[in-house]
Amino acid sequence: MMIKPLDQAVGSIDAMKAVFARDMKVAFRQRQDLLNPLLFFMMVVTLFPLGVSPEISFLQEAGAGILWVAALLSVLLSLDHLFRHDFDDGTLEQLVLQPQPLFLLVLAKTMAHWVLTGLPLVLLTPVLGVMVHLDGNSIAILCLTLLIGTPVLSLIGAIGAALTLGLRSAGVLLSLLIIPLYIPVLIFGTGTVAAAAEGAPVGAYLALLGAFLVLALTLAPFASAAALKVSLSNS
Amino acid sequence: MSEPLLKAINLQCERDGRELFRDLSFSILPATVTRVEGANGSGKTTLLRILAGLSDAWAGQLLWCGEPRVRVRESFLRNVLYLGHRPGIKLLLSPLENLRALMAGRRPLGDKALLQALARTGLAGYEQVPCRHLSAGQQRRVALARLLVADEPLWLLDEVFTAIDASGVSAIENLLQERAAEGGAVVFTTHHKVQIAGTKRLVLTPGAVGYDD
Numbered sequence: 001m002m003i004k005p006l007d008q009a010v011g012s013i014d015a016m017k018a019v020f021a022r023d024m025k026v027a028f029r030q031r032q033d034l035l036n037p038l039l040f041f042m043m044v045v046t047l048f049p050l051g052v053s054p055e056i057s058f059l060q061e062a063g064a065g066i067l068w069v070a071a072l073l074s075v076l077l078s079l080d081h082l083f084r085h086d087f088d089d090g091t092l093e094q095l096v097l098q099p100q101p102l103f104l105l106v107l108a109k110t111m112a113h114w115v116l117t118g119l120p121l122v123l124l125t126p127v128l129g130v131m132v133h134l135d136g137n138s139i140a141i142l143c144l145t146l147l148i149g150t151p152v153l154s155l156i157g158a159i160g161a162a163l164t165l166g167l168r169s170a171g172v173l174l175s176l177l178i179i180p181l182y183i184p185v186l187i188f189g190t191g192t193v194a195a196a197a198e199g200a201p202v203g204a205y206l207a208l209l210g211a212f213l214v215l216a217l218t219l220a221p222f223a224s225a226a227a228l229k230v231s232l233s234n235s
Numbered sequence: 236m237s238e239p240l241l242k243a244i245n246l247q248c249e250r251d252g253r254e255l256f257r258d259l260s261f262s263i264l265p266a267t268v269t270r271v272e273g274a275n276g277s278g279k280t281t282l283l284r285i286l287a288g289l290s291d292a293w294a295g296q297l298l299w300c301g302e303p304r305v306r307v308r309e310s311f312l313r314n315v316l317y318l319g320h321r322p323g324i325k326l327l328l329s330p331l332e333n334l335r336a337l338m339a340g341r342r343p344l345g346d347k348a349l350l351q352a353l354a355r356t357g358l359a360g361y362e363q364v365p366c367r368h369l370s371a372g373q374q375r376r377v378a379l380a381r382l383l384v385a386d387e388p389l390w391l392l393d394e395v396f397t398a399i400d401a402s403g404v405s406a407i408e409n410l411l412q413e414r415a416a417e418g419g420a421v422v423f424t425t426h427h428k429v430q431i432a433g434t435k436r437l438v439l440t441p442g443a444v445g446y447d448d
Contacts, residue, residue, distance in 0.1 A: 005240075005300060005388055009313045010340050018339030022325070022332075029327040029365070090321025091336075093289060098340040099313035105340075233291040 009099040016108035019095070023112035026085075033081065037074040037117045038124060044070035045128045056133045063132030064142050064193035071121045071146055072153060072182055076175060078117045079157040080164075082109065083228065087165050087235075096232055102225040110158045110221065111151075118150030141196040145189040148209045155220035156181045162227035166234050185212055238301065239264050240314075240389050240420050241286065246295035248281055255281055256439055259295070263389065268415045268431050269422045273439035279424040280320065282439065283393045286422065287317035313341065316387040320394055322378035326367035330358050330377040333366060337381055344384055352383040357403070372398040379403075382410060390414070392423040404429070 027034055048066045049059060086092035095105055125146055129139035160178040164170035192205035239262035246259040255278030263269060271279045284290040286297070288304070288311065297304045299311045324333050334349045353362055356376040366374055375398045382390065396404050404427060411421050412431050422437075 005310065005314050006386065007310065007313075009309070010343060014343075015340040018336060022328070022336040022339075025332065026325055026327050088321070089325060090319055090323035091325060093317070093319055093321065094323040094337060096289065097287060097312055097315070097317055099309050100340055229291070232289055 012100045012104045015098060015100040016104055019105050019108040020112050023109060024115070027112070027116050034116060034120075037078045038120050040074040040077060041070050041121055041124065042128065044073065045132065049132070059132040060134060060197075063129065063134045064138060064197075065190045066132060067125060067128060067142060068146070068149075068186055068190045068193075071118075071125075071150065072186055074121065075117055075150060075153040075157060076178065076182075078113070079161045079174060079178070080170060082113050082158055082161040083165050084161075087231075092228070093232060096228060102228065103221040106158065106162075106224045106228065107217075107221040110154050110224070113158070114151045114154040118146075118154055121150060122146045138193055138197055141202060142193050144206065145192045145209060148206070148213050149185050149189045152185050152209075152212050152216045153182060155216040155224075156185075158224040159220055159227055162224045162231060165228070165231035185209070188212070237265050239298075240300060242296075242298040242301075243286070244296040244298070246282075246285065246293060246297075248278060248285060248290075248293045250278070250281060250292065254441075259439075261437060263420050263422060265388065265420050266415050266418045267420055267435055268411055268433065269420075269435045269437055270429070270431075271422060271424045271437045271439065277439040277441065279439060280393055283317070283391050283422065283424060284319070287315060287319075287391050288312065289317070289319075314387050315389045315391060316381075316385050317391045318378055318381070318393065318395060320397075322375055324366050324374050324377050326374075327365055329361075329363045329365055330369070330380070331362045333377055334380055334384075338384060342384070342386055348384055349380075352380040353377070355383055356380040356406075372400060372403070375399055376403065379407065382407075382414075388419055390419065390421045390423075392421065394424055394426075396425045396427040396429065 045066055048062070052058065083092060086095065096102060098105060122143055125143050126139050129142055134142065157178055160174045163177065164174045167173065188205055188208050192202050192209065195205055196202050241263040244260050247257040248255045271282060273279050281290060285293045288308070299307050304311050323337065325336070328336070330353050331346065331349060334353065338344055338349070350362060353359065356379055358373060358376055358380065361369060361373065366377060379395065395407060399407065408429055408431050411423070414421055415433070
């Protein structure tokens with residue numbers, strides 16, 4: 001009997017779903033890791049009133065910025081885990097060898113990362129927003145900017161995580177690589193809330209944030225996939 | 236003579252400034268078992284990673300079914316199964332969940348077939364236990380259960396016999412032999428004494444390359 005080469009592979013969408021589902025399952029088996037970025041986010045935001053000034057006027061002015069910076073740093077902290085465990089146990093090799101386009105599978109992994117880190121931060125924001133005396137409108141705008149902004153952070157961060165995968169102490173290098181790319185998102189994220197607080201229209205700001213998201217969605221997975229291949233090739 | 240599945244022409248690889256092999260040419264035919272041999276550090280794993288498409292640090296030509304591999308990458312990936320040093324098992328998931336995830340992108344099977352495969356590798360009763368509670372050999376067996384449900388014509392197996400007990404080793408020997416009889420091709424590396432009738436040897440020695448049938 002001859003074994004014929006096979007043609008049909010599983011569709012890309014089904015393969016993406018499987019990758020996403022597996023990442024979610026693994027994350028929920030290790031719940032304490034899920035809490036880390038949230039706790040960090042809460043701690044940083046709580047420390048500001050204690051360390052700088054508990055005055056309402058200061059907090060109202062700086063609150064959105066504090067929340068954005070804290071969210072950005074807590075996403076940054078969680079990035080190293082995005083591919084690291086998979087790299088160590090060999091599942092990343094198997095992912096790269098799947099017949100579906102790698103950028104789609106990486107996109108599925110990045111989406112799982114956002115659902116597990118970015119989205120909880122957005123959900124926690126209203127509570128912390130009240131804590132720093134933001135008014136209702138500002139909190140709503142802040143949540144919206146984080147909802148658009150945190151996926152960009154995950155997508156861009158995935159490139160850095162993939163590039164530094166082969167290195168033993170990747171943490172500092174990862175931050176150095178990624179933070180410059182985060183700056184525009186941070187500026188427009190906090191700018192939106194500042195504009196809203198002054199009563200200016202925020203449509204243009206949100207459109208720019210949306211453009212960042214589209215740009216990251218369309219380009220970052222290709223870059224992450226290429227970086228993953230390089231990192232695996234050198235391991 | 237049937238057409239080779241994979242043909243390597245003048246492969247050359249350098250690692251950390253040291254040449255592992257050069258002018259390495261060989262064909263992997265259907266229905267054959269090939270054993271890659273060489274001392275530690277002679278480049279067996281590197282060769283298998285190159286063949287699997289994981290490593291880019293090589294020169295030469297690789298043809299899949301007569302076509303340059305880069306041009307038929309998707310079909311190549313679908314047709315080759317690579318099992319490396321790192322078994323690709325998530326320690327937090329159970330053997331069944333691992334197997335399901337590994338097959339999802341290639342050949343989704345019902346749980347019945349997967350449970351059967353796990354039972355045949357001696358993991359009956361452990362299907363739902365997280366893999367971190369299993370022994371090293373049992374974890375290895377989860378990866379091997381994949382071979383029982385694999386339909387890829389070419390298998391690249393790096394050190395599959397590691398941490399497997401004697402009865403397991405002979406079970407794998409039989410599996411590989413059956414696979415070759417069915418028309419599949421197997422390339423493997425091992426430091427174990429393994430008896431598989433008709434095994435070809437691909438010997439990697441620094442500087443020179445031997446290939447005898």
